[in-house]
């Protein structure tokens with residue numbers, strides 16, 4: 001008995017700390033495409049995410065997925081993790097919870113994707129925008145959700161959902177597009193494929209949605225140096241991107257937007273500013289399946305935007321996928337690294353739609369050249385790459 005007790009004491013004294021150490025193992029590098037444990041040793045659950053820096057702490061917000069195909073719908077909400085070095089992430093819990101109320105726009109079982117959070121200095125509020133699909137409507141609702149919090153990790157309170165920019169024409173609208181308002185009755189009951197096709201461009205989708213608001217699916221937010229914030233989203237049946245100015249409090253619309261890459265079906269927009277120019281990564285539009293990434297640049301956020309081609313280089317050894325399929329991933333965010341000049345990380349998701357919780361993350365450094373940028377695969381890397 002005595003020996004057993006001693007063995008028990010030995011086990012608890014030596015092995016328990018060892019197990020905890022494994023869970024808390026500190027990382028000093030990124031391992032793209034691999035399971036990424038949080039401070040509890042659990043794979044980070046923040047898909048389609050974005051990272052916000054506030055007072056020296058990074059906050060990673062993303063879709064909390066559950067196991068199986070059910071995980072493609074929202075059963076929990078938006079998960080938040082915190083970090084000070086970007087390698088090691090602490091679970092900060094659910095920042096925005098889906099609602100138990102069947103009448104809520106964000107009721108459990110809705111689709112809630114690509115949440116992004118920005119801080120408004122004037123109101124001192126943290127503002128979250130996300131792509132929202134109402135429960136049991138597939139991807140037809142194409143709405144944007146807004147939630148607010150007084151503290152960065154939440155809890156966030158759902159404010160409303162909307163179809164953006166109702167009753168407003170884009171700054172680059174043509175007379176022909178406006179005149180199409182008289183033809184929209186012809187579109188009643190017609191459905192469109194959300195992926196590239198030759199039919200959609202024949203119809204005046206912009207005019208169709210003029211009165212009730214434009215469709216908004218894959219999205220991102222971007223705050224410029226002057227504090228103005230923009231909502232970038234796949235609109236018009238996914239065929240065309242919109243960049244739209246938010247109100248001063250970031251909670252609604254300012255009533256000014258531009259259409260870009262008409263009928264090019266860009267998804268997954270992620271934006272940054274480098275040397276005074278705006279740089280964007282997007283994807284093609286193929287559902288959960290990977291495709292070739294795209295890149296573009298503009299001198300003004302209002303355009304003109306110029307497409308630059310696929311920025312990816314190299315091979316992901318874990319799935320043997322290269323640039324033609326973005327290493328198996330899809331863009332979600334560009335993260336400026338604090339305290340390092342011109343250091344940006346491109347964040348991608350490798351989706352796992354059959355078992356959504358198993359999706360992994362690919363974070364890679366961006367290399368800027370004069371008129372383009374590249375994103376080269378690395379099995380493992382750390383911040384020293386920005387010193388070269």
Ligand code: DGJ
Nearest residue numbers: 048113218267268287288
């Ligand atoms: C691609 C988008 O980028 C994802 O966020 C998600 O909406 C899937 N399509 C759904 O098929």
